[in-house]
Amino acid sequence: MNEPIISVSGLRGVVxxxxxxxVAMRYVAAFSAVAPAGAIVVARDSRPSGRMLASAVHATLCALGRPALDAGVAPTPTVGVLVRRLGAAGGIQISASHNPPEYNGLKLFGPQGRLLTAAEGEQVLAQYRHSGPAWVPYDRLGGWQEIEDPLGPHLDAVLSVVDAGLIRSRHFHVVLDANHGAGGALGRRLLEALGCRVTLLGEAADGQFEHPPEPTAENLAGVGAAVASAAADVGFCLDPDADRLAVIDEAGRYVGEEYTLALCVAHVLADRRGPVVTNCSSSRMTADLAQRFGVPLVRSAVGEANVVSAMVQCGAVFGGEGNGGPIDPRVGLVRDSFVGMAHILAAMARRGLPVSRLVEELPRYEIVKTKMTLQRHRVPAALDALEAHFSGARADRLDGLRLDWPDRWLLVRPSNTEPIVRAVAEAKTRHQAQELCDQAAQVIAALG
Incomplete structure (x- = not known):
């Protein structure tokens, strides 16, 4: 049997x-072995295999003598809020995020309500690979308790960071595409609490995705048409575990995930000044906004855990990733689509502008993403060759190689799971971004 894809923050594979x-039981046992004493919050997204895996997770925790707090079907950011609110030792979210239905996985949270740090994740991996479970006798088995209203604390936290009264006064009509994932129930509660008229697509949390679950332009064409035909003010689209948000404007046009973070940052910095964190593959829009508002922009390595570590270290007022994952530390240290919806509605309400106009005010760039086959042992030579070829750029080796010019950038970094490197370029035009990726491919190909 093939091993699942394992990283420091979790695993995923084909059920x-x-x-x-x-495999899930061994991984949970490894997590339990390094986690502090106390209860573990357990939740799942809506995939049909989630119930089976939740049973395996609960049985494992019980057999290890761990108490478990069950949140049922709940979004990933909700788990982070619950861990902190309930004083739990950690959390396990059963989800494969945007992957197809045959996949599932486990995301691990520490007691701070955030995904495990790289160091914590390495401890779990070492335990998983080199040690077995420490089962307890019958008289030390762990208990199991269902959390009453697991969505309530998250709802309250999101409502507390926006002017809910102002949003209510606008009576927005919102199309929410939950796509039969875990976000429909909390999405409806949040939007109705904000006085919105809600048209909810794919509300039942049964994992029967009506379109491929990654919230890309191609996958959301039907949602865009629904927004336009309903004459809605905005469309919000969630991935299955609701930690990513894509936006559709009032004309049914896909705004995209890169703009989610930028729209939120523009709104938050108008009120609260302080450092902002993004990863090194996110759009330059956020850096331009930080400069506009006179605050520091900190770049982290790719990965939510790295973004959060940088946010904690610099005391960021906001952060996130360009895949539609905003993070408001007042709510939680997890990518959060509900935070994104609330802040975008708050911006629309305060400015009296449709989302299309808010987007027009943002800096405009085009991003191109490609990948190339390259064995891992050849990556250092490839990065050296790229740095030499683009000698006029400012080079950064924080995560792979990032090359910066005043009006464009290129990031080349190796995959952790495949023999490839991924290239991401951003420039004022798509042609310029594509040209950077093409040049990078030519330099790597010339190595033989």
């Missing part, structure tokens, strides 16, 4: 293939 119950 019945690389991800079987025994």
């Amino acid at each position: 019945g293939g690389s991800l079987a119950p025994d």
Whole structure:
């Protein structure tokens, strides 16, 4: 049997293939072995395999003597809020995020309500690979308790960071595409609490996705048409575990995930000045906004855990990733689509502008993403060759190689799971961004 894809913050694989119950149980046992004493919050997204894996997770925790707090079907950011609110030792979210239905996975949270740091994740990996479970006798088995209203604390936290009264006064009509994921219930509660008229697509949390679950332009064409035909003010689209948000404007046009973070940052910095954190593959829009408002922009390595670590270190007022994952530390240290919806509605309400006009006010760039086959042992030579070829750029080796010019940038970094490197370029035009990716491919190909 193939091993699942394992990183420091969790694992994912094909159910019945690389991800079987025994694999999940070993991984949970490894997590429990390094986590502090106390209860573990357990939740899942809506995939049909989630119930089976939740049973395996609960059985494992019980057999290890760990108490478990069950949140049922809940968004990933909700788990972070619950861990902190309930004083739990950690959390386990059963989700494969935007991957197809045959996948599932486990995301691990520490007691701070955030995904495990790289160092914590390495401890879990070492335990998983080199040690077995420490089962307890019958008289020390762990208990199990269902959390009453698991969505309530998250709802309250999001409402507390926006002017809910102002948003209510606008009576926005919102199309919310939950796509039968975990975000429909909280999405409806949040939008109705903000006085919105809600048209909810794919509300039942049954994992029967009506379109491919990654919230890209191609996958959301039907949602855009629904927004336009309903004459709605805005469309919000969630991935299955609701930690990513894509936006559709009032004309049914896909705004995209890169703009989610920028729209939120522009709104938040108008009120609260302080450092902002993004990862090194996110759009330059956020850096331009930080400069406009006179605050520091900190770039982290790719990955939510790295963004959060940088946010904690610099005391950021906001952060996130360009894949539609805003993070407001007042709510939680997790990418959060509900934070994104609330801040975008607050910006629309305060400015009296449709989302299309808010987007027009943002700096405009085009991003191109490509990948190239390259064995891992050849990556250092490839990065050296790229740095030499683009000698006029400012080079940064924080995560792979990032090359910066005043009006464009290129990031080339190796995959952690495949023998490839990914290239991401951003420039004023798509042609310029594509040209950077093409040049990078030519330099790497010339190495033979």
